[in-house]
Structure formats: C-alpha cells, structure tokens
Amino acid sequence: xxxxxxxxxxxxxxxxxxxxxxxxxLETKRFFNLDSQVYEDGQIPVKWKEMMGLVASTVxxxxxxxxxxxxxCKKEGVSDSEFEEALSIALVVGGSITIPHLRKAFxxxxxxxxx
Amino acid sequence: xxxxxxxxxxxxxxxxxxxxxxxxxLETKRFFNLDSQVYEDGQIPVKWKEMMGLVASTVxxxxxxxxxxxxxCKKEGVSDSEFEEALSIALVVGGSITIPHLRKAFxxxxxxxxx
Amino acid sequence: xxxxxxxxxxxxxxxxxxxxxxxxxLETKRFFNLDSQVYEDGQIPVKWKEMMGLVASTVxxxxxxxxxxxxxCKKEGVSDSEFEEALSIALVVGGSITIPHLRKAFxxxxxxxxx
Amino acid sequence: xxxxxxxxxxxxxxxxxxxxxxxxxLETKRFFNLDSQVYEDGQIPVKWKEMMGLVASTVxxxxxxxxxxxxxCKKEGVSDSEFEEALSIALVVGGSITIPHLRKAFxxxxxxxxx
Amino acid sequence: xxxxxxxxxxxxxxxxxxxxxxxxxLETKRFFNLDSQVYEDGQIPVKWKEMMGLVASTVxxxxxxxxxxxxxCKKEGVSDSEFEEALSIALVVGGSITIPHLRKAFxxxxxxxxx
Amino acid sequence: xxxxxxxxxxxxxxxxxxxxxxxxxLETKRFFNLDSQVYEDGQIPVKWKEMMGLVASTVxxxxxxxxxxxxxCKKEGVSDSEFEEALSIALVVGGSITIPHLRKAFxxxxxxxxx
Numbered sequence: 001x002x003x004x005x006x007x008x009x010x011x012x013x014x015x016x017x018x019x020x021x022x023x024x025x026l027e028t029k030r031f032f033n034l035d036s037q038v039y040e041d042g043q044i045p046v047k048w049k050e051m052m053g054l055v056a057s058t059v060x061x062x063x064x065x066x067x068x069x070x071x072x073c074k075k076e077g078v079s080d081s082e083f084e085e086a087l088s089i090a091l092v093v094g095g096s097i098t099i100p101h102l103r104k105a106f107x108x109x110x111x112x113x114x115x
Numbered sequence: 116x117x118x119x120x121x122x123x124x125x126x127x128x129x130x131x132x133x134x135x136x137x138x139x140x141l142e143t144k145r146f147f148n149l150d151s152q153v154y155e156d157g158q159i160p161v162k163w164k165e166m167m168g169l170v171a172s173t174v175x176x177x178x179x180x181x182x183x184x185x186x187x188c189k190k191e192g193v194s195d196s197e198f199e200e201a202l203s204i205a206l207v208v209g210g211s212i213t214i215p216h217l218r219k220a221f222x223x224x225x226x227x228x229x230x
Numbered sequence: 231x232x233x234x235x236x237x238x239x240x241x242x243x244x245x246x247x248x249x250x251x252x253x254x255x256l257e258t259k260r261f262f263n264l265d266s267q268v269y270e271d272g273q274i275p276v277k278w279k280e281m282m283g284l285v286a287s288t289v290x291x292x293x294x295x296x297x298x299x300x301x302x303c304k305k306e307g308v309s310d311s312e313f314e315e316a317l318s319i320a321l322v323v324g325g326s327i328t329i330p331h332l333r334k335a336f337x338x339x340x341x342x343x344x345x
Numbered sequence: 346x347x348x349x350x351x352x353x354x355x356x357x358x359x360x361x362x363x364x365x366x367x368x369x370x371l372e373t374k375r376f377f378n379l380d381s382q383v384y385e386d387g388q389i390p391v392k393w394k395e396m397m398g399l400v401a402s403t404v405x406x407x408x409x410x411x412x413x414x415x416x417x418c419k420k421e422g423v424s425d426s427e428f429e430e431a432l433s434i435a436l437v438v439g440g441s442i443t444i445p446h447l448r449k450a451f452x453x454x455x456x457x458x459x460x
Numbered sequence: 461x462x463x464x465x466x467x468x469x470x471x472x473x474x475x476x477x478x479x480x481x482x483x484x485x486l487e488t489k490r491f492f493n494l495d496s497q498v499y500e501d502g503q504i505p506v507k508w509k510e511m512m513g514l515v516a517s518t519v520x521x522x523x524x525x526x527x528x529x530x531x532x533c534k535k536e537g538v539s540d541s542e543f544e545e546a547l548s549i550a551l552v553v554g555g556s557i558t559i560p561h562l563r564k565a566f567x568x569x570x571x572x573x574x575x
Numbered sequence: 576x577x578x579x580x581x582x583x584x585x586x587x588x589x590x591x592x593x594x595x596x597x598x599x600x601l602e603t604k605r606f607f608n609l610d611s612q613v614y615e616d617g618q619i620p621v622k623w624k625e626m627m628g629l630v631a632s633t634v635x636x637x638x639x640x641x642x643x644x645x646x647x648c649k650k651e652g653v654s655d656s657e658f659e660e661a662l663s664i665a666l667v668v669g670g671s672i673t674i675p676h677l678r679k680a681f682x683x684x685x686x687x688x689x690x
Binding site (some may be wrong): 031033035038039042043044048049051052053055056057059060065081083085086087088090091092093094097 | 491494495498499501503504508509511512513515516517519520525537539542543545546548549550551553554
C-alpha cells in the first residue's frame with residue numbers, strides 16, 4: 001500500500017459504509033454508532049483503545065479491521081516499539097496463523113511513516 | 116461486482132469445483148452432495164434455509180460463502196428488509212469484525228437488483 | 231439438563247446479567263438493548279430470527295447462546311423437524327467440530343419437550 | 346480424568362450420540378458416517394489421520410474432539426514424543442489460546458498410560 | 461468464584477502446567493517462555509499489555525485465558541472503569557457471542573475486589 | 576497460480592518477512608524461529624508434520640498458510656491420494672466453510688504438478 005492506495009482504502013471504505021447506511025435499519029445504525037463510541041476518550045485514553053482494537057483485529061485475523069486501527073494508531077502517536085510490542089502479543093496469543101496479517105500490518109506501518 | 120463480475124464469480128466457482136471433483140475421493144464427493152441436500156426444500160422452506168446459510172456464513176466471515184448465499188437469497192425472493200434484518204442479526208452476534216463482509220454483501224445485493 | 235437445571239440456567243443467566251448491568255457503561259447497555267431488538271418481530275417473523283440465532287450460535291460453538299436460542303425456539307413453536315433441519319445446516323457449514331454442541335442441543339430439546 | 350472418568354466420557358458420548366440419531370434426518374446421519382469414513386485406513390495410515398484430527402481439534406479448541414482423538418491416538422500406538430511434537434505444532438499454529446486445551450490433553454495422556 | 465476457588469484455579473493451573481513441562485520438548489518450553497516475555501514491561505507498560513491480553517482472550521472466547529488476565533489486571537491496578545471500557549471494546553468487536561464470557565469476567569472481577 | 580505466480584508468492588512472502596524482521600523485537604524473532612523448528616524432522620517425519628500444518632491451516636481457513644504448506648508437502652513427496660485424504664479430513668472437521676480454500680488448494684496442487 002502506497003499513499004494513493006491508503007487514500008483509496010479510505011474512500012472505498014467510505015463508499016461502502018454509505019451503501020450499508022442506505023439499507024440500514026435502526027439496529028444496524030445503532031451498532032455503527034456503538035462501534036465509534038467504544039473507541040472514544042474515556043478512562044482509557046484513545047491511544048490504548050486503538051491498540052486494543054488492533055490486537056483484537058489481529059487475533060481475529062481481519063485485514064480490513066487491522067488496516068483501520070493501524071491508521072488510527074499512527075494518528076494517535078503510537079511509536080514503532082509500541083506497535084511492535086502490541087503485535088508480538090497478538091502473535092503469541094493468536095499463533096502463526098496471524099503471520100500473514102502481520103506481514104501486511106508492518107508493510108502498511110512503513111508506508112504510513114513515509115507519508 | 117457488476118453483472119459481468121457476478122457471471123465470472125459463478126464460472127470461476129464452477130471451474131474450481133470441477134478441479135476438486137477431478138481429485139475428490141468418495142468422502143469429499145459425499146460431502147459436496149450433503150452441502151446441496153441440507154438446503155433443499157423440507158420442513159423449512161428453501162428461502163429460510165438460504166437465509167440461515169447467509170447468517171452462518173457472515174458470522175464465520177467467509178466472503179465466497181456469503182456471495183453464494185446472497186445470489187441464492189435473491190433467487191428465492193428475499194426482500195430488502197428481510198435481507199437487512201438477517202444481516203443485522205449476524206452483525207450483533209458476530210460483532211464489528213463482520214462489518215467488512217457486510218460492506219461487500221450490501222454492495223452485491225444492490226448490483227443484483229440492477230440486473 | 232432436566233427441568234430444574236433449565237430453571238437454574240435461566241436464573242444464573244439473570245443473576246450474571248445483573249452483575250454486568252451493575253458495571254455496564256452506556257455502550258455495554260446499548261449493546262444489550264440491540265441484542266434484544268434484532269430478534270424482535272419485523273419483516274422476518276420472530277420464529278425465523280430465533281432459528282437464525284440458533285444456527286449462528288452453533289457454527290460459532292457457544293453452548294450458552296445455543297441453549298438460550300433453543301429455549302426461545304421452543305417458545306416460538308419450532309417443530310422437531312424444523313429444529314433438526316436447522317441444526318443439519320449448522321453441522322454441514324461448521325463441520326464435525328460442532329458435534330459436541332449438537333449433542334447438548336438435542337438433549338436439551340428432548341428435556342424441553344418433557345416439560 | 347481417571348479411568349472411571351474416561352469410561353464415563355465414552356458412555357456419555359455414546360448416550361448423546363444416540364439422542365442425536367433418534368432425531369437425525371438423512372443428512373445428519375450421512376454426516377456422521379462421513380465423520381467415521383475419513384479416518385479409516387487409506388493411503389494415509391489411520392495413525393496419522395488420527396493425529397491430523399488431533400491437531401485440527403486443538404487449533405479449533407474443542408475439548409471433546411481433542412479427548413476423542415487422544416483416546417484413538419493411544420489405541421493406534423502413538424508414542425509420547427510423537428504426541429508431544431504434534432501438540433507443539435498445534436501450539437505454534439494456534440497460539441497461547443490453545444494452552445488450556447494442552448493442559449487437559451497432557452493430563453488425559455498421562456491417565457491413559459496408567460491404565 | 462470465591463477466594464478459595466480463585467486459589468484453586470491458580471493451583472490447578474500450576475499443576476497442569478507442570479504436567480505439560482514434564483512432557484514438553486524444547487519448542488513447547490520456548491513457547492511458554494515467549495508467552496511470559498511478551499507481557500513483560502517494555503515500551504508498553506505491563507498494565508496495558510495485560511489489558512490487551514484480556515481483550516484478545518475475550519474476542520477469542522477463552523475463559524481460562526480471560527481469568528488469568530483478569531487476575532493480572534487486578535494486580536496491576538486496573539480500575540473498574542478501565543476494566544469495563546476494555547470489555548466494551550471486546551463486546552463490540554466480538555459480538556454477542558462474547559456475552560457468556562463477560563458474565564463470568566464481571567463476576568470474577570467483583571470477587572477479586574472483595575478479597 | 577501458474578509457475579510465475581508461485582515464484583512471485585515466494586518472493587512476496589520473503590520480502591514481507593524481511594519487513595517484519597526489520598521491526599521485530601526479540602520475542603517476534605523467537606516466534607519465527609519456533610515456527611520453523613516445530614516442522615523439523617523429529618519423531619514425526621517432516622512429511623507428516625507438513626500435512627498436519629496443512630490440515631491445521633485449512634480448518635483455520637488461512638489461504639497464505641495453506642499455500643505455504645502445499646508447496647512444502649509437494650517437496651516432501653506427498654502423493655495425490657494422501658493430499659486428497661488430508662483435505663477430506665479438514666473438510667469434515669471444518670465444514671463447508673472450508674470449501675473456498677479447498678478450491679484454491681487443489682488448483683495450486685495441479686499447478687505444482689505441471690512444473
């Protein structure tokens with residue numbers, strides 16, 4: 001993923017969320033609201049919430065979710081070492097089956113740093 | 116996915132199933148038969164069986180399986196609201212990790228309606 | 231599970247939900263509301279929604295969730311054959327790994343009929 | 346699990362399978378047949394098929410399935426070292442989340458040796 | 461779980477880990493070492509690592525792992541609100557299928573506070 | 576996947592592993608070592624270890640991992656029938672949700688034979 005691809009990832013995500021919202025009933029809309037609210041600043045700062053989301057997405061092996069949380073982690077000022085340590089926890093908890101996702105995760109991390 | 120892509124999806128699926136059948140032993144063949152039989156009309160009408168398959172595929176997060184059941188649901192006359200309600204159950208049961216699959220699901224649903 | 235055990239299952243569930251609610255923040259409370267709302271009568275009748283919940287819980291292999299939906303299915307008048315057909319879909323989608331859950335599911339189904 | 350518990354595990358399994366078979370339609374019965382047939386002697390000897398079943402059950406974290414395959418592995422003459430190596434593969438593939446299942450697996454293995 | 465049960469949980473865990481170590485080859489032993497090392501103090505403080513372990517264990521639905529990380533979180537001074545916010549993230553990511561694990565988690569949390 | 580694609584798969588894998596290693600702390604490096612060591616010749620011959628890795632990867636539905644183990648299985652002289660029997664175990668354990676992965680697996684197997 002280079003800078004253009006990241007932009008396209010965001011736009012594609014936006015475009016498809018719009019399609020969901022065109023169809024969404026009340027429950028689906030409420031779920032999407034909840035999905036934003038749980039990551040908002042609270043007793044746990046946003047940065048650590050995003051890293052929890054990153055670890056959860058990695059052990060559940062969802063590339064789209066991982067990408068989203070990486071972009072958010074970068075914005076929240078997560079350092080290289082913090083990023084690596086969080087992924088090492090996900091790797092040990094989730095096993096070698098997570099490695100293909102770690103490959104993409106570190107590649108995206110590098111590309112975000114070049115921006 | 117536009118109409119051509121859906122056609123290609125079906126043909127690719129067919130082509131790869133043929134490859135499996137070239138190799139398949141008796142057990143694999145029997146499994147594939149079972150995989151058709153459980154969705155046949157019975158005490159539960161086909162339409163609801165397909166929607167159960169859709170929900171199961173969504174919580175297990177298998178895009179190919181979701182696509183297949185969406186195409187079948189459309190054929191069986193599932194309405195927009197029924198489709199949305201079924202996916203809202205999958206969303207609540209399976210969590211935000213299913214959202215990337217919902218994005219593709221609603222997009223495909225729209226494209227099937229345009230046909 | 232005999233009748234007493236089913237009663238205890240319900241009470242234990244209630245007792246533990248109360249503990250969650252003692253702690254729950256706004257998001258957790260909203261999630262629990264959503265978890266009720268998606269199974270309410272809509273374009274899809276309650277009965278089929280509960281069966282979708284049953285199939286989803288079975289392929290995800292959650293005994294507590296399966297038990298809950300079985301009790302609800304029974305209340306909604308699901309027949310023996312409908313119950314069996316739904317579980318046969320879950321079995322084929324989810325594989326032999328679901329069998330231990332099917333064992334408990336059919337046993338509970340029998341006990342609910344005796345009540 | 347001591348010797349009596351293993352006996353009870355087998356009997357309970359048998360009892361519950363009978364309940365399933367009382368309800369089972371044609372598809373469920375066929376699935377159960379398939380579930381036996383794929384482990385029968387073929388180009389791959391039974392012993393290695395059972396160990397594949399053991400590894401699959403461990404990474405999918407199904408205690409009942411693990412127990413069943415351990416009892417079968419013991420019968421097929423799997424050695425201590427082979428057993429340990431197979432589980433170390435499951436541990437690395439599936440991650441630390443499999444450790445609670447490994448605990449029970451090694452305990453059962455010890456008890457089967459004492460018989 | 462009352463205080464005695466928590467003590468028994470720890471002892472049982474210890475006893476079973478000893479059984480694994482009696483059998484463990486080099487790789488299994490190394491994995492267990494890794495499983496400790498990734499949670500040690502680093503760029504990310506221990507407290508947040510344990511909460512990441514808690515969220516990962518919850519979305520992967522492993523009661524034993526959740527219990528272990530709850531006991532560790534309590535030791536590291538995690539507050540009630542932090543605990544609740546972390547579990548609300550796990551709930552939204554992992555869906556209603558995690559609720560049975562949340563029930564046990566909050567009950568254990570209460571019992572640890574009474575000690 | 577034709578021969579060129581397989582070569583590209585290997586190179587891409589290598590390139591991304593290098594990125595991980597650029598970032599990797601001690602724990603991540605150790606995990607990668609473990610991930611090689613558990614498949615080395617021991618009491619269980621390499622060939623069977625690779626097939627266990629194949630079955631584990633298939634029930635966990637990880638295409639990258641499946642591809643890797645297929646290439647290794649081919650190198651270790653796994654026969655057509657052995658390959659098919661192993662995948663039929665994975666299919667029955669993991670259910671129809673594994674079928675999209677079987678499609679790709681058999682296609683790759685055919686392409687490796689043409690080389």
